Amino acid sequence: MSDRDGGHTDGGVAKQRETGSRSGGFGGLAGRLFRTVGTQVELFVHNYGRYLGKTIVGAIILFLWAPIFVLSFMSFSQREVLSFPPESLTVDWYISFINNPQALEALTTTIQVAVIATPLGIFLSLLIAYSVSRYDFRGRFLLQAVATLPLIIPLIVVGVAMTMFFGFVGIQSGFWPVVFAHTVQIVPFGTLIILATLISFDTTLEEASMDLGANEFETFRQVTLPAILPSIIAATLLGFVISFNEFIYTYFVKDARTNTLPTYIWDRLQHTATPEVNVISVVFLLVAIMMVVVAVAITTVERVAIRQ
Amino acid sequence: MSGAQPTVGRVTELVRATSNYLRDRPRLRLFVLLALPVTFLVAIFVIPLLIMGWYSFLSDMPPASLTLDNYAQALSTDLYLGIIWRTTVITIQTTVIVTILGYSMAYSLVRFSKKATLLLVLVILPFWTNYIIRMYAWMNILQSGGVLDTLLMWTTITSEPLGLLYTQTAVLIGFIYIWLPLATLPFYASLTNMDPNLIDAAKDLGAGPIKTFLTVTLPTTMNGIVVGIILVAIPTFGSFITPALLGGTDNVMIGMTIEDQFVSTFNWPFGAALAVIVSLFVVTAMLIALLLGTDLFKQQGVDQ
Numbered sequence: 001m002s003d004r005d006g007g008h009t010d011g012g013v014a015k016q017r018e019t020g021s022r023s024g025g026f027g028g029l030a031g032r033l034f035r036t037v038g039t040q041v042e043l044f045v046h047n048y049g050r051y052l053g054k055t056i057v058g059a060i061i062l063f064l065w066a067p068i069f070v071l072s073f074m075s076f077s078q079r080e081v082l083s084f085p086p087e088s089l090t091v092d093w094y095i096s097f098i099n100n101p102q103a104l105e106a107l108t109t110t111i112q113v114a115v116i117a118t119p120l121g122i123f124l125s126l127l128i129a130y131s132v133s134r135y136d137f138r139g140r141f142l143l144q145a146v147a148t149l150p151l152i153i154p155l156i157v158v159g160v161a162m163t164m165f166f167g168f169v170g171i172q173s174g175f176w177p178v179v180f181a182h183t184v185q186i187v188p189f190g191t192l193i194i195l196a197t198l199i200s201f202d203t204t205l206e207e208a209s210m211d212l213g214a215n216e217f218e219t220f221r222q223v224t225l226p227a228i229l230p231s232i233i234a235a236t237l238l239g240f241v242i243s244f245n246e247f248i249y250t251y252f253v254k255d256a257r258t259n260t261l262p263t264y265i266w267d268r269l270q271h272t273a274t275p276e277v278n279v280i281s282v283v284f285l286l287v288a289i290m291m292v293v294v295a296v297a298i299t300t301v302e303r304v305a306i307r308q
Numbered sequence: 309m310s311g312a313q314p315t316v317g318r319v320t321e322l323v324r325a326t327s328n329y330l331r332d333r334p335r336l337r338l339f340v341l342l343a344l345p346v347t348f349l350v351a352i353f354v355i356p357l358l359i360m361g362w363y364s365f366l367s368d369m370p371p372a373s374l375t376l377d378n379y380a381q382a383l384s385t386d387l388y389l390g391i392i393w394r395t396t397v398i399t400i401q402t403t404v405i406v407t408i409l410g411y412s413m414a415y416s417l418v419r420f421s422k423k424a425t426l427l428l429v430l431v432i433l434p435f436w437t438n439y440i441i442r443m444y445a446w447m448n449i450l451q452s453g454g455v456l457d458t459l460l461m462w463t464t465i466t467s468e469p470l471g472l473l474y475t476q477t478a479v480l481i482g483f484i485y486i487w488l489p490l491a492t493l494p495f496y497a498s499l500t501n502m503d504p505n506l507i508d509a510a511k512d513l514g515a516g517p518i519k520t521f522l523t524v525t526l527p528t529t530m531n532g533i534v535v536g537i538i539l540v541a542i543p544t545f546g547s548f549i550t551p552a553l554l555g556g557t558d559n560v561m562i563g564m565t566i567e568d569q570f571v572s573t574f575n576w577p578f579g580a581a582l583a584v585i586v587s588l589f590v591v592t593a594m595l596i597a598l599l600l601g602t603d604l605f606k607q608q609g610v611d612q
Contacts, residue, residue: 042516049517053416057427060413064434064489067445070455074448124345131341135334143342146349154546154590156563157360157583158353160570164363164580165356180352187349216337217327245438247549252570265440269553281441288436292429 068285075278093275103280106264109175113260114243117182121243122236124183125190130220132191133198144191151188158184159252166253174258181249186239193238197231198224230299237295244287363580378581388565388582392589395562398476398551399544402483406491406540407533409484414495415525428496435489443482443553450478450554474556482550487543491536498532499525534597541597542590562586 045052076089097103128147132140150158159181166177201224209219247262254263261280268277330337367375382388413431417424434442449455452471460466472478506528510520526533548563555561562582569579 039516042518045517050420053412053420056409056412057416057421060409060488061427061430064431064485067442067449067485068434068437070448071441071445124348127341127345131338135338135341137338143346146354147345150353152542152591152594153357153587154542154563156546156548156566157587158356160566160579160583161356161360162352163570164359164576165352168359180348183348184353187345215324215327215331217323241436245436247438247440262438262440265438265444269440269444277441277444281438281444284438284441288433291436292433 068281071278071281072285075275075282077275077278093279097276097279097283100276102259103261103264103276106259106261107283109258110244110260110262113175113179113182114240117179117186117243118236118239120179121183121186121239122190122194122232125187125194125235126232128187128191129195129198130224133195134203144195147191148188150184155185155248156252159248162249163252172255174253174255177253178250178258178260181253182243182246185246185249186242189238189242190235193235194228194231197228201227233298234295237291241288241291245284360580360583363577364584366577366580369576372577378578379585381578382581382585391560391562391565392585394559395545398479398483398559398561399541401480402487402544403537403541405480405484406487407537410488410491410536411495411533413488414492414499417496418499428492431489431492435486439486439549440553442485443550446478446482446485447473447553450481473554474558476555476559478554479551479559479561482554483544483547486550487540491540494532494535494539495529496532498529498535502528534600538594538597541593545590545593546586 075093076091077093125147128143131137132144162177162181171177205223205227206219209223210216214222245262246260247266250260250263251266254260259267261283265277265280268274330340363370364378365374365376366372367377417427421427447454450471450473451457452469452473454473456472457466457469460470461468472481502525506524507520510524515523546563547561548567551559551561552564552567563586566579566582566586569575569582573579
């Protein structure tokens with residue numbers, strides 16, 4: 001938090017200025033010029049670095065939020081053709097979204113998939129993370145690598161591989177392939193997050209519990225689980241967000257009838273985009289904000305609970 | 309009510325009996341723990357990738373004879389080589405710009421901001437909204453006569469609409485927008501973890517802010533930088549949404565070509581070969597990045 005690189009220890013710069021002018025003798029004119037300019041730049045950064053940094057942060061946050069404000073604003077636009085600024089404001093598109101059975105079905109499917117895929121993915125992650133951190137076995141690193149691999153192989157590659165797989169084994173229904181695909185995508189995040197806390201967790205507590213007669217399951221439930229619960233909650237929230245927004249896997253494994261909200265929007269964008277898409281974007285934004293609020297609320301509750 | 313209680317009791321009893329039985333059998337215990345996740349990952353992730361590899365050597369949809377033609381076609385046709393080249397160029401441009409911007413921001417947040425956590429939430433929140441939605445927002449902004457053109461003409465910076473949509477610039481803006489929040493996180497983490505005394509030491513020894521940055525801060529945080537670069541470069545290289553929505557037909561990237569083989573051309577074996585090439589490209593690039601990262605690390609003698 002403190003102002004270190006651009007700090008107020010003037011000694012450094014002053015000292016350098018001295019060396020700069022002194023060594024000019026054997027560096028020639030060009031060398032002296034170069035050093036002077038260098039010193040000037042150092043001085044400039046020293047004096048104004050803090051403001052430069054703050055400007056960059058401000059500009060980037062504006063850059064990140066401007067498109068979201070534009071969309072939210074345009075969801076109230078009257079005209080069907082996209083124009084900015086909108087000539088008059090209306091909530092018609094929200095009403096048309098609520099009355100559109102296809103959009104609502106896509107929203108329902110998205111939530112159903114997320115509600116099944118997230119706990120499944122986090123449960124598998126927990127089993128993997130626990131085994132990897134508490135047992136020494138052959139293939140441990142291989143397992144860890146395979147569990148992390150969906151993060152590294154481009155989504156489209158796994159997406160088309162799954163298309164071929166589900167076609168090959170002849171699974172036609174769109175819903176369960178989508179759920180399993182989402183689960184695959186949640187596992188690496190879940191494993192990494194939970195593994196990090198399991199590794200840093202003091203295992204002597206577990207040993208103590210076992211010495212006192214508890215078996216491994218009881219130990220896990222009463223000692224380990226409470227300690228790693230925050231990371232499980234964090235992983236669950238992240239998993240839900242991943243599943244709710246997932247597009248590429250879904251796009252490749254779904255059948256024609258199944259649509260999640262992202263694939264529904266993709267379809268709309270292939271034809272003519274109406275402000276209804278803006279309304280859906282507001283839905284996505286609200287879900288994102290909700291998740292952050294839930295995350296903050298849970299951590300606060302936890303902090304209060306610990307204090308008591 | 310009366311039925312539920314004994315059932316719960318019986319289940320608890322069963323769990324206790326099972327775990328007591330497993331107590332002295334660690335191998336069996338491990339099997340019980342891992343049977344489900346391993347089966348799942350093998351069935352839904354590993355086997356699909358193997359099937360994809362097998363498809364890439366087929367001359368047609370199965371049953372068909374094995375061939376290397378798909379790879380030969382992908383790696384000898386100017387069209388596909390051009391697409392792979394363009395994909396590489398855009399990936400490098402995106403990664404460089406995102407790294408510079410993201411690092412500057414993370415640096416400012418760590419050194420100059422009093423509300424770093426709040427600002428970090430503001431940076432991450434857009435990342436949690438949907439990818440396609442964010443690209444759609446940029447379509448609205450960049451299209452001819454869109455938000456950007458309206459603003460620029462209203463402020464009389466330009467007199468004619470720029471119409472940036474469907475250009476390579478638009479694709480770049482889209483990628484930067486998507487990956488900037490993600491890259492900032494590892495940069496931020498590595499900058500927070502570094503020992504601030506190192507900076508003070510460099511200052512005391514007479515280094516100015518830039519020299520301090522180049523000789524102390526940058527090498528110490530190299531690990532975070534490598535992670536950020538990997539997080540940006542891999543998904544950019546395989547992306548098809550951003551070039552499809554913002555780049556149009558003139559800025560085709562390899563991901564779009566793969567998608568095309570499965571969605572409209574229906575040449576699965578060729579699509580599979582392209583996907584295998586992309587995976588090899590990405591894995592090789594990542595290994596090189598990790599090796600370079602650790603090398604730089606060793607040279608600086610920083611252990612962590």
